[in-house]
Structure formats: C-alpha cells, structure tokens
Amino acid sequence: MSEHKGVVPGLLKGLATTARTMTRHTSTQEYPDVRPDLPSRSRGVIALLAENCTSCMLCARECPDWCIYIDAHKETIPAATPGGRDRQRNVLDRFAIDYSLCMYCGICVEVCPFDALFWSPQFEYAELDIRDLLHEKDRLGGWMDSVPAPAALDSGAADPAEVTAQRAPARPARVIRRPPAGAPE
Amino acid sequence: MSTLEVILRAAGLLAAFLLLPLLVGQTEHKVMAHMQGRLGPMYAGGFHGWAQLVADGAKFVQKEDIVPAAADKRLFRLAPALALIPYLVALAAIPVHPGFAVADLPGGALFVLAATSVGILGTLVAGWASANKYALIGAMRSAAQLIAYELPLALAAASVTLAAGTLSLGGIIEAWEPWWLMWQLPGALVFLVAAVAELQRPPFDMPIADAEIVFGPYTEYTGLRFAFFLLAEYGGIVVMSLLFSTLYLGGWRGPFDDLAGWAWTLLKGFVIALLLIWIRVSWPRLREDQLQRFAWLTLIPLALLQLVITAVGVVLMGGAS
Numbered sequence: 343m344s345e346h347k348g349v350v351p352g353l354l355k356g357l358a359t360t361a362r363t364m365t366r367h368t369s370t371q372e373y374p375d376v377r378p379d380l381p382s383r384s385r386g387v388i389a390l391l392a393e394n395c396t397s398c399m400l401c402a403r404e405c406p407d408w409c410i411y412i413d414a415h416k417e418t419i420p421a422a423t424p425g426g427r428d429r430q431r432n433v434l435d436r437f438a439i440d441y442s443l444c445m446y447c448g449i450c451v452e453v454c455p456f457d458a459l460f461w462s463p464q465f466e467y468a469e470l471d472i473r474d475l476l477h478e479k480d481r482l483g484g485w486m487d488s489v490p491a492p493a494a495l496d497s498g499a500a501d502p503a504e505v506t507a508q509r510a511p512a513r514p515a516r517v518i519r520r521p522p523a524g525a526p527e
Numbered sequence: 528m529s530t531l532e533v534i535l536r537a538a539g540l541l542a543a544f545l546l547l548p549l550l551v552g553q554t555e556h557k558v559m560a561h562m563q564g565r566l567g568p569m570y571a572g573g574f575h576g577w578a579q580l581v582a583d584g585a586k587f588v589q590k591e592d593i594v595p596a597a598a599d600k601r602l603f604r605l606a607p608a609l610a611l612i613p614y615l616v617a618l619a620a621i622p623v624h625p626g627f628a629v630a631d632l633p634g635g636a637l638f639v640l641a642a643t644s645v646g647i648l649g650t651l652v653a654g655w656a657s658a659n660k661y662a663l664i665g666a667m668r669s670a671a672q673l674i675a676y677e678l679p680l681a682l683a684a685a686s687v688t689l690a691a692g693t694l695s696l697g698g699i700i701e702a703w704e705p706w707w708l709m710w711q712l713p714g715a716l717v718f719l720v721a722a723v724a725e726l727q728r729p730p731f732d733m734p735i736a737d738a739e740i741v742f743g744p745y746t747e748y749t750g751l752r753f754a755f756f757l758l759a760e761y762g763g764i765v766v767m768s769l770l771f772s773t774l775y776l777g778g779w780r781g782p783f784d785d786l787a788g789w790a791w792t793l794l795k796g797f798v799i800a801l802l803l804i805w806i807r808v809s810w811p812r813l814r815e816d817q818l819q820r821f822a823w824l825t826l827i828p829l830a831l832l833q834l835v836i837t838a839v840g841v842v843l844m845g846g847a848s
Contacts, residue, residue: 356809360562370566 382490384463385446387477389485390437394458397432401450401459409443410450411436439482441467442475464488540629544615548761549580551768554797555804556580562808583754590750595658598747602656607748607755610649614762617642621769622697622778624788635696636688639770640681643725646759647673650727650734653756654744665743668815669727669734675822676724676731682830683718686837687711687774700778708775710840714833715775717826719802722767724822726760728803730810731818768799 371378380386397414413436419429451459462485469475477485495502553568556579560567572578594603620635620642622628632638647670654666688694690711691702708715724731735743745756772778772795779788813821 353810357805360805360809363564364558364561366564368561368564368566370564372566372569 380463382463382493383461384465385448385461386463386465387441387461387467387485387488388439388444388451388482389460389462389489390439390479390482391458391460391486392434392437392479392483394456395434395437396456396458397434398455400453400455404449404453406447406449407443407445409440411438411440413437434479437479437482438476440476442472460486460489462486462488463490536629540615540619544618544762544765545758547765548758551764551800551804552580552757552761553577554801555807558801558804559808562805587751587754592751593747593749595747597658599656599658602652603747604752606649606653606656607752607759608649609652610646610759611755611762613642613645613649614759614766617766618762618769620696621766621773621792622700623792624779625784626697628697631697632695634694636684636694636699636774639696639766640677640684643763643766644673644677646763647677649756649759650744653748657744657747659747661741662744662746665734665746669744672727672731672734672815672818672822673725675819676721676826679717679822679826679830680721680725682827682834683714683721684770684774686714686830686833689834689837689841692841696773696778700773700780703777703780705777711775711833711837713829713836715771717830717833718771718774719799721822721826722771723803723806724818726763726767726803728760728764729807730813733812733815733818736812764800764803765796768803769796771799772796 397412399412399414402408402410402412412434414432414434417431417433419431421428448461451461464485467475467477492502500506557567557575568576568579570576570579571582594600617639619630620628620632620639622631622635628635650669650673651666654662654664654669657663687699687707690707691699693699693702727735735745745753748756769792772792776795776799778795779792781787781791784791
C-alpha cells in the first residue's frame, strides 16, 4: 500500500492551498457596479469614420460572415479647369454592420486601406430584439467616440505620418511647365 | 418543569435550529467563495449579501408543489420531515451552558446518536418514494454509507463516554480534561471523519453528488421540501459540530464559563463547522467503494483501537472520575 503514504501530505497541502487563497485579496470586479478594466485593444464594437470611407467594398467582400451591407453611388465632379477631366467620387449611401452575424474577427478593420473602421472596447449594446443588432451608418459613426487613442509607437520608431504631415512645409501651387521642344522627357 | 418553561425551551430550540443552520450556510457561501478566489453572495441584503439564504428561503417557498405521478405520495411528502425532525430532536440534548440543555438526559450521548440515525430513514424513504431509478440507486448508496459510518461514530463516542464514566453529555463536559484530546485523538479523528460521512458532505457526498447521480435521492424534490432537505444537511452540520465540541473539546468549558458558557459552546461548534466547510472545499470526492473500504477497513479498527486505549487508561487511573 505504498501509494497510501502520499495521501495525508496531499490532503494537508490541499487544506493549505485553500487557506492561502482565502487570505489573498480577490480580484473580482463587481460588474455592473464597477466598470470593467479592459485593454484598449479589446474588440467590443466596430466604429465607422465615414469621411474616410471610399466605398471600395473591401470590408464587405472580405467579411467571412457577409455581415457588412454597403450601398454607394458615383457622383461626378466637373473639371476644375476648362478642358480638364471630370472627376468621379464614391458617395456612401448605406453602411451597416449586422452584429448578430459579426464574429469579431477584425478582418474588415485590418483590410480597410483608408483606416475607416476602428475597434472600440464598448460592449454594452445588447438588445431585446435581434433586428436592433443591425447598426446603421449613424450608429456606427457614434461608436467613434468610444474608440481609444492609437497605441503609442515604439520609442525608437519614426514619427507617425499624421505628425510629419502637419510639420511638412506647405507645397507651392502647381506650375505646369511645358518641356522645351525637341528635348527628351 | 412547568408547561410554560417546556414551551419556551421548545420555542428557543426551534429558533436556534432555524437560525444556526442559516448562519453556517451563509458562512459556507462566503468562506467557500474566498477559498476559491471569488466573493460569494454580495447583492442580497446590501451588505455583502448577508440575506442570500433568506432570499433563497423565500424563493423555495413560492415554488410549485410537484409530486411525481408514479410516486408514493404519502411517503414522498413524509421524507423531508423524516430527515429534518431527528436533527431538531438531537439538538435538544446538547448542553449549551453550565447546567442547561434544552433537554438534559441521563443517556444524552446515546440519545443523540440514535436520533441522528433516524435521519437516514429520510434519505431512504425519499429515494424509494420518488419512483426514479437513479434516486433509488442514490438512496441505496446513501443507506450503505450511513450504516457503514454509524459504527465508527458510535465506537468513538463510546470511547469518550467510557473515559468520562457517564452517558450524560453534561456529565461528559464536567468530567473532561484538556489532556483528553491527546488520549482520545484517534477517536476524535475517527469521529470527525465519520461525522462528515454521516452528513453526506464532501468528500463523502457520492450518493447525492449532482455531477454523479443528479442529486440522488433528492432528485425529484423541489420547492419547500427540497429546502427542508438542505436545512436537514446544515442542521446536521450544526448538531455534529456541537456534538464533537461537547465530546472532545469540553463543550461550554472555558475561562468565565459560568457567564459565557454558551459563548464557548457556540464558538467551538462554529470552529468545527468551519473545519467541515474547509474540508468540503479542499478535498475530492471518494468513490462509493473507496468510501466503504475506508469505513470498514480503516475507521472501525482505529475506533476499536481507541476503545482499547481508553479502557486501559480508565483501568490505570483506577476507575472513571
């Protein structure tokens, strides 16, 4: 019965462990009386910065669940100079994310080339009706208020583009120079 | 003793029997929670959830009264009372204060053990009357376990009564000496383990474990009847803790016991109840066959050994005091 020699020390160790846990401070956060302490990278809801969106549809295409609904139309901007080319612009009519389908994978946020989608740690948007989980453009824009500031860059990294763009000298107005006749271009 | 005094004593006993298990239950909620790194009830009653068990009682009272169609209705309704009342009766014989027990009996130790044994019938009847295979299996396991552990319990208690020379619990307390804890140590350990098994508390809760057999004999019970079974479990904890402190820790004995004997009783009983809760949180469950083997092959020989040691001690000291 050699295995029985280990029973009593094991039992005492069990008692010691529970006694020690009892004396330690509990780290339970009593939600909802206490706001939860979430990291800023937490994935709670996706916010839309509509002015950045060009309706390229990449997010809607890449979403594995097809939960992003985008409607857009093209508008023509007449040429700035006489004889110039008319410009075209996408205008976003509808941008909706269906959170009853969304699986919070973040592919849409990653793939957006124009930084129009952001993660926000806000998670308290449970609804009584599943149809209310379809957030339209205005509601998605509202979530932008809860998007945390971007994470600080590494101490040895270069300044972010947003900062250098502000510090860059203003560009002079464009002068169109016609090459001299006969010179190679 | 006048009729009025009898009524007052009975009322006091009922109040204690309803209050003390709730205190033990709330302590278990909180102590178990902190031992598991949680907080336990915090909402009910505002201050750290003190009213949780009161809220639970209110919840159980307003539940629907369901009796299974195939059940033996009279026995089904009787079983909770059969489990609960013996512990109430056993509590009456426990001495609380010097010279005071609700019912001071000359054969107190024997009476308490006999009364707690009747509680086994409650579990058996519940399992049989439920008309449920698994309830019956649980009841049979329960019966086997409780009968097996009845013997070490009685032998250990017999050893103390032999040392004290009397069956009366008050007499045992008066004859108690602090060094008896050394003399009766094997018996004390046997009694503690056997008491945990009699109460069907972890690590001996195989017959009623909800992960194993739903809830064994209590599967079909709901509402107030279920609450009575739970009350019987915690009432049993109170009775066994007080009995242990009476037999082995000197009951109401302590400094200033003429004034504060009742406080010593409650304190010692509470410490033992805390020990039972601590054991529940820390140790895994025994299998039914391990349980039986432990009772018959380890505890009973140990209890018999204690009896021999006690007898030798009594003879050497020239008869009991």
